[in-house]
Amino acid sequence: MSASGIALRRRLGALSPLIYVGGGICLFWAVLALAAPWISPYDPIAQDLAATLQPPNAAHLLGTDNFGRDVLSRIVWGTRLDLQMGVLGVLFPFIIGTTIGALSGYFGGFVDMLLMRLLDVTISFPFFVLIIAIVATLGPGLISFYIALALVGWVSYARLIRSRFIVLKHADFVMAARSLGYRHLRIIFHHILPNAIMPAVVFCVSDAVIDIVLGSSLSYLGLGIQPPTAEWGLMIAESQTFIATAWWIATFPGLAIVLLAVGFSLLADGIAEQLGIRD
Amino acid sequence: MHRFNFVLYRPIQLIPVLIGISIVTFVLIHAIPGDPARLLLGAKATPEAIAAIHGKYGLDRPVAIQYFYFVANLIRGELGLSIIYRAPVLLVVVDRILPTLFLLIYAVMLAVILSVVLGSTAAAYRGRPADQAIRLFSTVGLGLPAFWLGIILMMVLSIGFGWFPVSGYGDDFLDRLHHLFLPAFTVALAMAPVLTRNLRASLIAESTADYVSAAKAKGLPRHVIFFHHIFRNSLIPTINLLGVNVGWLIGGTVVVEAVFSVPGLGSLLVSSIFARDYLVVQAVTLILALGVVATNFLVDIVTVALDPRIQP
Amino acid sequence: MAVLDVADLSVEFATAKGPLRAVDQISFGLAEGEVLGIVGESGSGKTVACRSILRLLPGERASISGKVLFEGRDLLQLAEPSMRELRGSRIGMIFQNPSTHLDPLMTVGRQVAEPLIYHQGLSASEARKKAVELLRLVGIPDPKRNADAFPHQFSGGMRQRAMIAGAVACEPRLLIADEPTTALDVTVQAQILRLLLELRDRTGLAIILITHDLGVVAATCDNVAVMYAGRIMERAAKAELLRRPLHPYTEGLMRSRPTAAGRGRELHTIEGQLPPLGDPPRGCRFHPRCIHAQARCQTGAVALEAASSTHSTACLRWREVMAPA
Numbered sequence: 001m002s003a004s005g006i007a008l009r010r011r012l013g014a015l016s017p018l019i020y021v022g023g024g025i026c027l028f029w030a031v032l033a034l035a036a037p038w039i040s041p042y043d044p045i046a047q048d049l050a051a052t053l054q055p056p057n058a059a060h061l062l063g064t065d066n067f068g069r070d071v072l073s074r075i076v077w078g079t080r081l082d083l084q085m086g087v088l089g090v091l092f093p094f095i096i097g098t099t100i101g102a103l104s105g106y107f108g109g110f111v112d113m114l115l116m117r118l119l120d121v122t123i124s125f126p127f128f129v130l131i132i133a134i135v136a137t138l139g140p141g142l143i144s145f146y147i148a149l150a151l152v153g154w155v156s157y158a159r160l161i162r163s164r165f166i167v168l169k170h171a172d173f174v175m176a177a178r179s180l181g182y183r184h185l186r187i188i189f190h191h192i193l194p195n196a197i198m199p200a201v202v203f204c205v206s207d208a209v210i211d212i213v214l215g216s217s218l219s220y221l222g223l224g225i226q227p228p229t230a231e232w233g234l235m236i237a238e239s240q241t242f243i244a245t246a247w248w249i250a251t252f253p254g255l256a257i258v259l260l261a262v263g264f265s266l267l268a269d270g271i272a273e274q275l276g277i278r279d
Numbered sequence: 280m281h282r283f284n285f286v287l288y289r290p291i292q293l294i295p296v297l298i299g300i301s302i303v304t305f306v307l308i309h310a311i312p313g314d315p316a317r318l319l320l321g322a323k324a325t326p327e328a329i330a331a332i333h334g335k336y337g338l339d340r341p342v343a344i345q346y347f348y349f350v351a352n353l354i355r356g357e358l359g360l361s362i363i364y365r366a367p368v369l370l371v372v373v374d375r376i377l378p379t380l381f382l383l384i385y386a387v388m389l390a391v392i393l394s395v396v397l398g399s400t401a402a403a404y405r406g407r408p409a410d411q412a413i414r415l416f417s418t419v420g421l422g423l424p425a426f427w428l429g430i431i432l433m434m435v436l437s438i439g440f441g442w443f444p445v446s447g448y449g450d451d452f453l454d455r456l457h458h459l460f461l462p463a464f465t466v467a468l469a470m471a472p473v474l475t476r477n478l479r480a481s482l483i484a485e486s487t488a489d490y491v492s493a494a495k496a497k498g499l500p501r502h503v504i505f506f507h508h509i510f511r512n513s514l515i516p517t518i519n520l521l522g523v524n525v526g527w528l529i530g531g532t533v534v535v536e537a538v539f540s541v542p543g544l545g546s547l548l549v550s551s552i553f554a555r556d557y558l559v560v561q562a563v564t565l566i567l568a569l570g571v572v573a574t575n576f577l578v579d580i581v582t583v584a585l586d587p588r589i590q591p
Numbered sequence: 592m593a594v595l596d597v598a599d600l601s602v603e604f605a606t607a608k609g610p611l612r613a614v615d616q617i618s619f620g621l622a623e624g625e626v627l628g629i630v631g632e633s634g635s636g637k638t639v640a641c642r643s644i645l646r647l648l649p650g651e652r653a654s655i656s657g658k659v660l661f662e663g664r665d666l667l668q669l670a671e672p673s674m675r676e677l678r679g680s681r682i683g684m685i686f687q688n689p690s691t692h693l694d695p696l697m698t699v700g701r702q703v704a705e706p707l708i709y710h711q712g713l714s715a716s717e718a719r720k721k722a723v724e725l726l727r728l729v730g731i732p733d734p735k736r737n738a739d740a741f742p743h744q745f746s747g748g749m750r751q752r753a754m755i756a757g758a759v760a761c762e763p764r765l766l767i768a769d770e771p772t773t774a775l776d777v778t779v780q781a782q783i784l785r786l787l788l789e790l791r792d793r794t795g796l797a798i799i800l801i802t803h804d805l806g807v808v809a810a811t812c813d814n815v816a817v818m819y820a821g822r823i824m825e826r827a828a829k830a831e832l833l834r835r836p837l838h839p840y841t842e843g844l845m846r847s848r849p850t851a852a853g854r855g856r857e858l859h860t861i862e863g864q865l866p867p868l869g870d871p872p873r874g875c876r877f878h879p880r881c882i883h884a885q886a887r888c889q890t891g892a893v894a895l896e897a898a899s900s901t902h903s904t905a906c907l908r909w910r911e912v913m914a915p916a
Contacts, residue, residue, distance in 0.1 A: 121299030124575075125568045128530025129548070130303075133564045136552040137310045206421075213424045217534050220426045221549055236427055240538075243434045250434065254427035261422020269418065487649070489691035495647055496686075497706045497757060498678030508694050587741040588695055 016274045022266030029260050033079040042070035044077040044230040053246045063248040065238065067228075071249060074230035075256050081231045082212055082260060085145070089211030090204045092150035097157025098193075098200055104158065105165025106188050115158065122155045131214060132223060140223040145215055156207070157200050164196035198275055205268035209261045216257055232257050282583055285591040289579070293572060300568045305349050308561050309342065353565075359558035363551070368562045372544070376566070378448050379543030382459055382466070382532055387521070389467035390474060394517075397471065398478030399510075405483060413475065420472030425531045429465040429538035436461060446540035462539045466531045470524065477520050481513035488512070515586050522578030526571055593660070594764050594797040595644070596620040600657035602636070602643050611869045613639040615821040616657070618895075621814070623764070624795045626788070628812035628829070630802060630844070634865045636821040637801045641767050645684060646674050662764065680710040683758030687770040689750035693742040700726070700738025703757040710761050725756040729786060748779035752786065759790060766790075769801045784811050805848055809833060814901075817841045820866055820876040826895060827902040837904035837913045839881045875907065883912040 032039065041061075048068030056063045062071040104115040122130075134148035135141075168174065169192065177187050216233030218224035225231035227238065232253040239249035333339050340348075352358070358368035401413040437445045449458035485491065486509050494504045533545030540546065544563050551559040583589050602614040614636045621627045631637045642648050643655045644666065659666040661682065666674065678684075686692045693702060703725055704718035713721065719738065726734035729752040742750055751771060758766060768787065772780035788811060790796050800812060808815055808829060815832045817825045817840065825838040836842045843861040863880035866872050875893045878884040888907055895903040906913070 117295055117299065120296050121303060123526070124296055124300055124572050125303070125564070126526035126529035126533075126571055128527070128533060129564055129567050132533070132548065132552070133307050133560060136557075136560055137307055209422050213422065216424055217426055220424075221534070221537055223549075223552065233424070233426070236430060240430060243430060244438045247434060250427070250430050254424065254431065257424055257427065258419065258422050262419050265418050265421050489686065489688060490694040492647065492649075493684075493686060493692040493754070493757075494694070494705075496645060496678055496684040498675045498680060499705055499709055500675070503705075503709060507697070511696050512694070586696065588743045 016270045018270030025263030040073040040076040042073040044074045045228045065249045078230045078232045085215035086208035086212040090207045093153030097154035101158035101161030105162035208264045358562045363554045363556045385463035386466035390470040393471045394474035397475045401479040402482035417472040417476045425469040426534045462535045469531045485509045485512045525574045596660040598658040605652045617823045626798045628800045628808040628815045631818035635818040679706040680761040682765045683763040684767040706760045729756045767799045825904045837909045838906045
C-alpha cells in the first residue's frame with residue numbers, strides 16, 4: 001500500500017509517461033519564471049498608449065492590452081506569481097496538516113477528538129468562501145492568501161496522515177521501536193512518517209492545481225495581487241471590459257493557467273500511478 | 280422505517296458543528312483591526328451611535344461574552360445593519376438567496392446531465408478514442424478556472440453569437456432560465472470533470488460485478504441490465520461525491536456570479552468585502568456554511584433512501 | 592433424448608503472451624432429468640467450458656469452436672439476441688457466491704421476477720405473485736414478506752435458494768450450477784443439493800453441476816466428467832467412477848480426500864502443479880504429475896477411449912495401471 005524506502009527505489013526504475021509529460025510542463029514554467037528578466041520582450045508594466053488593444057502581431061506576439069502593455073511579457077512575468085501560488089500555497093498546509101494529523105493519529109484520545117471536531121467545522125465552510133472571508137479580514141494580497149490557506153488548507157493533509165497513522169501505529173516495526181525504548185516523537189517522525197507520507201505528497205501536487213486556480217480567482221475578484229502587477233487572473237479581470245473587441249487579452253492568460261494546472265495534474269496522476277496509490 | 284430515525288436525531292448531533300461555525304464566523308469579524316463600532320458604522324460614527332453599538336454588541340465586555348451576545352442576536356435573527364444598504368442585514372441577504380439557489384440547482388442539473396452522458400459514454404467505449412477524449416477532458420478540466428471559462432463562454436456565446444444575455448438575472452421564470460444558462464453551465468463545466476471521472480470508474484467497476492454476470496445469465500435485455508442494475512449501483516458513490524463537493528459548487532457559484540453580475544449571495548459577498556460592509560460578509564459566510572451542512576444532511580437522507588444496506 | 596450435446600468444444604483466449612487454450616476439445620452430453628457432475632481443480636477449465644455454453648465469457652477475446660447442440664440448435668451459431676432469449680428461460684445458471692451475484696439494491700422478489708417479466712411478458716404484479724410462489728417452492732419461509740426483502744437481509748443459504756428460484760422461474764430444460772454450494776456451510780450445502788434434486792424430480796430439469804468436491808458428486812450426480820487442464824480425463828456413471836476410477840488423476844483426487852478412516856495418517860497429495868495453459872505439455876496433459884507416465888504418454892493426442900458403455904478414460908495405460916474390475 002504505502003511505499004517504504006526500498007520499494008520506492010525499486011518502483012522508480014521505469015517512470016510513467018504522465019510523470020514525463022507533467023514534469024516537463026512544470027519544468028517549462030519553472031524555467032520561464034526564472035528566466036523572465038531575460039526572456040520577456042518588454043517590461044510587463046510599461047505602458048505604450050500609442051499601441052493599445054493591438055491584436056497579436058510581429059511586435060507583440062500575443063497582442064497588447066488597453067494600456068498598451070505587452071501581453072506576452074505580462075504572461076511570462078506572471079508565471080512567477082502563479083507558480084509561486086501553487087508551490088508555496090501547498091507548503092504550509094502540508095507541514096501543518098502532516099504534523100497535526102501525525103500527532104492526532106498517533107496519540108488519539110481527547111486531542112484526536114478535538115481535531116476531528118475542528119475538521120468537521122472547517123469542511124462545513126465552502127473552501128473558497130472561507131478563504132475569501134479570511135482574506136477580507138486580513139486585507140487583500142498574497143500574504144493574506146498564504147495565511148488563509150495555512151489556516152484552512154491543512155485539513156485534507158491532516159485527514160490523510162491521520163488515517164495512515166491510525167493503521168501504522170499498530171504495525172510490527174512500531175512495536176519493535178517501542179520495545180527498544182524509543183521516545184514517541186522519534187517514533188512518529190523517524191519511523192512512521194516516512195511510511196505514511198507518500199499519499200500526502202501526491203495530494204500536494206494535485207493540491208497545487210487548486211491553489212493556482214484559487215489564487216488566480218482571488219486576483220480576478222480583486223482580492224489577490226493588485227494592479228499594475230502582472231498576474232494571470234488579474235489580467236483576465238482587466239480584460240473583461242474589452243472582450244467584445246480584444247479576445248486575446250482574456251484568452252492567453254487563461255490558457256496559461258490551464259497549461260500550468262494541467263502540468264501539475266498530470267504529474268500528480270503520474271506519481272500516484274507510479275506508486276500505486278489511489279486516494 | 281427505523282433506518283430513517285437518524286433524521287430526527289442528526290440535527291442534535293450537528294450542534295457542535297453549528298457552534299463551531301458560529302465561532303469561526305464570529306472570530307472572522309473580530310480579527311479585523313480597528314474599533315468594531317467604527318467598522319460597523321462607517322462614516323456615520325457619532326459618539327452616541329458608537330455607544331449604542333457598544334451596548335448592543337457588548338463591545339466593552341470580554342471577547343467570550345461578546346460571543347454570547349453574537350449568538351443571542353443570531354438566534355433572534357438580528358444580524359445587524361448593513362452600512363451600504365441601510366437596511367437590516369437579514370433582509371439584504373434574504374433578498375439575494377433566490378438567485379443563488381436558482382443558479383445552484385440549475386448548475387447541479389446541468390452538471391449531472393453532463394457527467395452522466397460523458398461518464399456513460401466513456402465507460403461504454405472504454406479504451407477507445409471517445410473514452411480517451413473524455414478522460415483528457417477530465418484531467419484538463421480540473422485546471423480550468425471557472426471565471427475564465429465563464430468569460431470565454433460569454434465571449435463566444437453571448438457576444439459572439441448573441442444567444443444569451445451577458446449578465447443579469449431576468450424577470451420571469453423562463454427569462455431567468457435564459458439569463459442563468461451561461462453561469463450555470465460554467466459552474467457545471469467546472470464540476471463535470473470530477474463527477475465524470477467518478478461515474479466512469481463506478482460504471483466500469485459495477486459492470487464487471489458478479490450480479491451483472493448473473494443478470495446476463497438470466498438473459499435480461501441490455502438496457503435493463505444497464506439502467507436497472509449497473510446505473511443504480513453507480514449512482515450512490517456519485518451522489519456522495521456531489522455532496523462532498525457542494526463546498527466547491529458554492530465556491531464556483533460565487534466566482535461565476537461575479538463574472539456574470541448575477542445578483543446573488545456570491546456577488547453580495549464580494550461587493551460587501553470591498554465596501555467594508557462586514558456584517559453582511561459575516562452573514563453570507565454563515566448562510567453558505569449552513570447551506571453546506573444542510574446539503575450534506577440531504578445527501579445523507581437520499582443515500583439512505585437509495586441504499587437499503589445502510590444502517591445509520 | 593439429449594438435452595445438450597457438446598462436441599469438441601474448445602475455448603481459446605488471446606492473451607499478451609499468446610493464445611491460451613482453457614478448454615481443449617471436450618465432448619459430453621446430458622439427457623432430460625440427468626445430473627452431470629463436472630469435477631476438477633481450479634483452473635481445470637470447467638467454469639470456462641460451461642460459461643461458453645451460454646456464451647457468457649467476459650471480454651471479447653475468447654474464440655469458441657466446436658458444437659453445442661441444445662434442443663437441436665447449435666448455440667455457437669446463434670446470434671446474440673437469440674442467445675439472450677434462451678438464457679434465463681430455457682437454460683438457467685446459478686453461481687458460486689450468492690452474496691455477490693444478487694443486486695444489493697433490488698428486492699429479492701423483483702430479482703426472481705425479472706426473467707418472468709422480460710421472457711414471458713408478465714406484468715410486474717403477475718410476476719411478483721409467481722415469484723412469491725417460486726420462493727415458497729425453493730423453501731424460503733414467509734415468502735410474501737421475504738419477497739420484499741433485500742439480499743443483505745438473507746442468510747447465505749437463503750440467498751442461494753433465491754438465486755435458484757430466479758434461475759428456474761421460466762421452467763428451463765437445463766440448469767448450469769457453477770459450484771453452488773462451495774461458499775456455503777456444510778449443513779446448508781446438503782439442503783441446497785437436495786433442493787436441486789427435488790427440482791429435477793419435479794420438472795425433469797437436466798443439471799450440470801460443476802464442483803471440485805467429490806462428496807457433492809457422490810451425493811447428487813448420475814454421471815461424472817473429470818476435467819484437468821482443459822481436457823476431460825474420464826467420463827463415467829457415478830457409481831462406476833467412484834468404485835473403479837480408470838484414470839490416475841481421478842484416482843489421485845479420490846485418494847486426496849480426507850476420510851475418517853484415514854485419520855492420523857498423512858494426507859495424500861498429487862505432486863506438482865497445473866501446467867501453464869499457454870504452453871501445455873504434449874500428449875497427455877497430466878503426464879508430468881503422473882506416477883505411471885511413460886514415453887508414449889508424452890506424444891500424440893489422447894482421446895477418450897470407451898472402457899465400457901458407461902465409462903470412458905483418456906489414459907493410454909488404463910488397462911495396465913488401473914485396478915482390475
